[in-house]
Amino acid sequence: MNLTILSSVFRRALRNISASPYLHMAATGTIAFSILIIGAFAMLYMNINDLIGSWQQNIRVVAYLTDKVPKASIEPLRQNIAGLYGVKRVRFVSKDQAMARLRSQLKHRQSLLDGLSENPLPAAFEIQLIRAWQSWGRIDPLTEQIKAFPEISDVEYGEAWLHRFSAFISFFRLAALIIGGLVFATAVFVCTNTIRLAIYAKRAELEIMRLVGATDFFISTPFYIQNLLEGLLGGLIAIGLLFASYKLFVANVQAPGVFMGPFQGRFLSLPGTGALLAAGMLMGWCGSFLSLKQFLKP
Amino acid sequence: MLDDAGPDPVVQMYHVYKRYGSQDALHDINLIVSKNDFLFIAGPSGAGKTSLLRLIFMGEEVSRGQILINGINLQRVRRTKLPLLRRNIGVVFQDFRLINSYTVYENIALVIEAAGRQRRYIQKKVRQVLRMVGLEDRIYTFPPKLSGGEQQRVALARAAVGDPLILLADEPTGNLDTDCADMVFDLLKQLHLRGSTIIVATHDRRLFEKAQGRIVLLNNGRIEGEIRS
Numbered sequence: 001m002n003l004t005i006l007s008s009v010f011r012r013a014l015r016n017i018s019a020s021p022y023l024h025m026a027a028t029g030t031i032a033f034s035i036l037i038i039g040a041f042a043m044l045y046m047n048i049n050d051l052i053g054s055w056q057q058n059i060r061v062v063a064y065l066t067d068k069v070p071k072a073s074i075e076p077l078r079q080n081i082a083g084l085y086g087v088k089r090v091r092f093v094s095k096d097q098a099m100a101r102l103r104s105q106l107k108h109r110q111s112l113l114d115g116l117s118e119n120p121l122p123a124a125f126e127i128q129l130i131r132a133w134q135s136w137g138r139i140d141p142l143t144e145q146i147k148a149f150p151e152i153s154d155v156e157y158g159e160a161w162l163h164r165f166s167a168f169i170s171f172f173r174l175a176a177l178i179i180g181g182l183v184f185a186t187a188v189f190v191c192t193n194t195i196r197l198a199i200y201a202k203r204a205e206l207e208i209m210r211l212v213g214a215t216d217f218f219i220s221t222p223f224y225i226q227n228l229l230e231g232l233l234g235g236l237i238a239i240g241l242l243f244a245s246y247k248l249f250v251a252n253v254q255a256p257g258v259f260m261g262p263f264q265g266r267f268l269s270l271p272g273t274g275a276l277l278a279a280g281m282l283m284g285w286c287g288s289f290l291s292l293k294q295f296l297k298p
Numbered sequence: 299m300l301d302d303a304g305p306d307p308v309v310q311m312y313h314v315y316k317r318y319g320s321q322d323a324l325h326d327i328n329l330i331v332s333k334n335d336f337l338f339i340a341g342p343s344g345a346g347k348t349s350l351l352r353l354i355f356m357g358e359e360v361s362r363g364q365i366l367i368n369g370i371n372l373q374r375v376r377r378t379k380l381p382l383l384r385r386n387i388g389v390v391f392q393d394f395r396l397i398n399s400y401t402v403y404e405n406i407a408l409v410i411e412a413a414g415r416q417r418r419y420i421q422k423k424v425r426q427v428l429r430m431v432g433l434e435d436r437i438y439t440f441p442p443k444l445s446g447g448e449q450q451r452v453a454l455a456r457a458a459v460g461d462p463l464i465l466l467a468d469e470p471t472g473n474l475d476t477d478c479a480d481m482v483f484d485l486l487k488q489l490h491l492r493g494s495t496i497i498v499a500t501h502d503r504r505l506f507e508k509a510q511g512r513i514v515l516l517n518n519g520r521i522e523g524e525i526r527s
Contacts, residue, residue, distance in 0.1 A: 004420070008411045019399065205397045211355065212456070213385035214412035216378075 005218060013225035016198060024230055027194040027287070031234025032241070034187035035280045039242045041176040042272065047265045048169060059139065059157060061127040063146050066153045069123070077151055081125060086133030086142050091126045095119045122153065184283065191230070191287020195223050199295050206295070220292045227284030235280030239273055306333040307366075308464055308495050309354055314363035316349050316519075323349040325519045327363070331464075331497060336490045336511030339499045346519040347499035351466050354497070355387045356380055368463055385413055388457030388494075392469035394449040396441040396456075402428070403437045406456045413460065427455040431485055447478030454485050458494070465489055467498045471505060479505070 017024050063081065065074075074092055082090040093101070098121040103110050133142060143155045199206065209219050246267050268276070309331035316324040324346045331337050339347050352358045353365060356372060365372045368386060375383060388409075396405050406424045415423075428434045431451040441449055450470060457465055467486060471479035483505060490496045500506065506513050515522045 002414045002416075004411055004417055005414050007417075015399075204395070205399075208395050208397060209408065209412065210381075211357065211384065211389055211395075212409040212412060213381045213383075213460070214408075215381045218381075218412050 009218065009221040010225060013222035013229070016202075016222055016226050017229070020198065020201065023194055023197060024226065027191050027227070027284075028230045028234045028237070030190040031187050031231050031280050031283050032237040034183045034283065035235050035238035035276055036241055037183050038180045038279060039238055039268065039276050040245075041180055042276070043242065043246070043268055045173065045176055046268070046272075048172070050266065052165070052169065059129060061129065061139065061143060061146070061155060061157045063125040063127060063149075063152045064122040064154045064156070065124060065151055067122065069151045073151060074123075077149060078125060080149070081127060081146060084142065084145055086129050086138060087127055088130045089128040091128075093124050093126055095121055095123050098122070098124065184279070187283040188286040188290070191227055191284050192290045193287075194230075195227060195288050195291040196294075198223065198226075199291060203295075216296050220288070220296060223292055224285065224288045227288040228281050229284075231281035231284030232277060234283075235277040238280065239268075239276055243267060307331065308333050308335075308368050309497070310364075310366040311353075312364045314353065314365060315361045316346070316353060316358070317361040322519050324353070327519075327521060329514065329521065331495060333463075333495055334490070334493060335495050335497075336487075336509065337495075337497045338506040338509065338511060338513040339497065339516055340501065340503075340506055340513050341516035342501055345501075345516040347501075347516055348468055349519075350516065351389075351468050351497070351499050354464070355389050355466055356384055381412070385409075385460055386463040388460060388462035388465045390450070390453050390457045390465070390467040390470045392472040394441070394446075394453045394473075396449055396452055398441050401438045401440055402433065402444075402452050405441065405452060406459050409456055409460045423459055424455075427459045430458070430488070431455045445478075447474050447481060450474060450478065450482050451485065454482060454489075458489055462494065464495045464497065467496070467500075469500055469502075470498065471500070471502060483509070 065077075069077070078090050078092055081087060096119065099113070099119050102121065103113060106112065127146070129139070129142070133139065139157060143157065146152055146155050206219055246265070250265060307330045309329070311327050311329040314324060314327040314329075315322060327350065339350060341347055349358070353360055354367070360373070367383060370383060372383075397408070400408070403424055406427060407420050410420050410423060425434060425437070428437055431454055433448060433451055433455070436444060436448065436452075441452065444452065450473070454467075454470070457467075465486070470482055470486070474482060479502075486496055486498065487509070496511075498505070511526070513525045515524065
């Protein structure tokens with residue numbers, strides 16, 4: 001290969017694009033749309049994972065005591081629980097402290113509690129876990145151990161919804177993979193047909209090239225270049241739209257402290273953005289490869 | 299026609315058959331073309347002239363038999379090597395087959411661009427062949443703006459620009475009036491004088507009656523005889 005051949009294939013690629021701009025705009029648009037969907041799924045998945053990670057870091061187990069626990073047993077029990085594997089710190093919250101905390105949380109509605117003849121809240125241990133135990137798989141056995149103490153009436157860490165949420169995430173991951181795969185295949189299909197149409201429109205020209213001794217490389221490279229350019233452009237458009245949507249979301253939807261707590265969403269990393277661009281170009285390349293494979297068949 | 303084998307054969311065909319479906323387009327063709335021959339393949343429409351040329355320029359594969367181009371057996375050539383071999387052969391078609399979206403210059407340059415020649419050489423060579431066919435002033439014109447005769451001269455320039463060993467012409471004057479046909483034929487003779495081997499398929503008696511060379515008569519896919527004029 002030399003400069004003459006390279007400049008010739010690039011010239012022909014640009015000529016092909018300018019000869020049928022609408023066809024190439026459609027292919028670029030399809031790639032952009034596909035990358036946008038795949039990128040949106042990737043970002044959503046990444047942020048939900050981050051969110052779960054941040055929740056896991058703050059997992060706090062609450063062990064409620066029965067009413068009949070004598071005061072003298074509380075400290076030995078606290079020490080027993082603190083000695084379990086995975087427990088970082090155990091803090092005792094008495095019935096009175098629990099009531100005071102509830103009153104402060106209710107703020108202006110404290111009067112609701114005034115009618116109570118006695119404090120219904122149980123005393124409890126707030127148990128903080130070490131980092132390695134902050135995963136769903138390890139909490140369950142630990143809580144079973146805590147529940148085994150006769151002084152403990154119940155242990156809570158919101159397991160029911162967390163389990164449900166974990167199941168949802170697994171489903172989401174699978175759905176994202178399937179949808180991503182389908183979207184990818186659709187984009188490749190459109191690119192394949194774009195090139196097929198271009199080849200059909202230029203079949204006489206390509207046949208002449210063959211007759212004059214042009215190699216498969218010389219004939220097919222302009223098509224690869226044009227589809228790679230479409231993939232690159234489609235990817236850039238998609239990433240631009242994704243970034244704009246992210247900024248809009250951060251500015252308007254994600255009010256600080258609302259339902260996500262201190263969690264801040266993030267945009268795709270540089271390698272992630274590069275991977276999306278590469279995916280766009282791969283779509284274009286696959287489209288060229290599939291259509292040209294047929295045309296260049298001996 | 300093996301008896302006519304010259305000292306330096308460039309095309310050798312041995313017991314060549316070409317079959318389309320159940321019909322033989324070519325039947326047991328034996329033909330040797332030597333270097334610098336001017337060979338006419340004459341015969342009526344449907345005689346198999348185009349099929350014969352297509353086999354020589356590797357547009358199709360033989361059904362049976364062997365073809366050697368410049369000593370290279372086409373059946374043994376790897377597909378990736380075909381383009382290199384094709385560069386030894388220039389082809390002119392009755393319907394010109396120029397790329398309408400390319401200028402005259404680009405149509406001709408394509409052949410040597412594909413061969414990876416340097417830009418300066420390409421420019422020089424394209425101008426040289428255009429001068430030879432008398433169309434230097436039409437260098438940046440698009441083919442639809444040219445007359446039939448001019449288009450065929452561009453096609454001839456394209457076929458000649460790579461200095462091919464063999465130049466094939468399939469009914470090169472079929473779509474042209476007498477004056478244009480004569481001009482194209484004179485150019486073929488000029489290329490022959492410069493050392494090219496020329497093979498012309500034609501049913502135009504006028505063309506080979508006024509030429510000097512071998513005439514192979516083809517009918518129903520079989521060679522029926524050969525005459526020298």
